[in-house]
Amino acid sequence: MQKQQIMCKEIESFDFQSGGEASSNLKNILRKLGVNSDLVRKTSIVTYELEMNVVIHSLGGEITALISEEELEIRVDDVGPGIEDLDKAFTPGYSTASNEIREMGFGAGMGLVNVKRYADKLTIESSKENGTHVKVLIKLF
């Protein structure tokens, strides 16, 4: 089944004022499409964690959402600098965020852990040269 793009939004590095707007937009789009509220919440959490990762850790990126009758696909692509140690990034409590970021309530080292918890399928590729590319699938049924 072919997927239809329902959102594509640019995310700027360190933009804490607008950070979360893409996730908020997607939440509203999914509600309008009549997606069940548990799935909307699950998707919102995943998207928001990934969006804030782009804001906090990257030099900027993009979030794209696609939908088919069976599933929702969230793609988050940034331009770098990449995740140094992917295994560590999935360790609960591990974070490379600065004290300044932690004081804002982020950098708890639970972001990717939460994404993994709510995603039905998660793939992540990261390198210094090509940035980080995350793909999350959430089943709609």
Place this chain on the structure above:
Amino acid sequence: MNLKELKTLLKADIIFEGQGYSDDFEILNACGADLMSDVLAFSNEKTLLLTGLTNPQVVRTAEMVGIKIIVFVRGKDPQIETVALANQLDIFLYSTAKPLFEACGILYKYGIGPEEMNYIEPPNI
């Protein structure tokens, strides 16, 4: 517990009460956290958040999990941007002079239980 009782117990000041405010709004569960990922780990709606953080991302986080009420502890006033975003999203804001531990303790004593965490087994990546 309803919203009026919550405000009385915490001696809470109103920062923003939006559309649909009702004294009888029922509070079923709550979480107290200063880490946004901890809030995002909770699974159910109709939750109250008690926090010491006051930046707009607190409201954004609440929006993502369907939290309707935020109480800022230790008498903290949120930033103007935080109140503006709450206004836009119709999320109610209050402030209490009580510290986080005491505020949570009072609510627990008067019947608000902990939120159930979502313990979905993570898939292999």
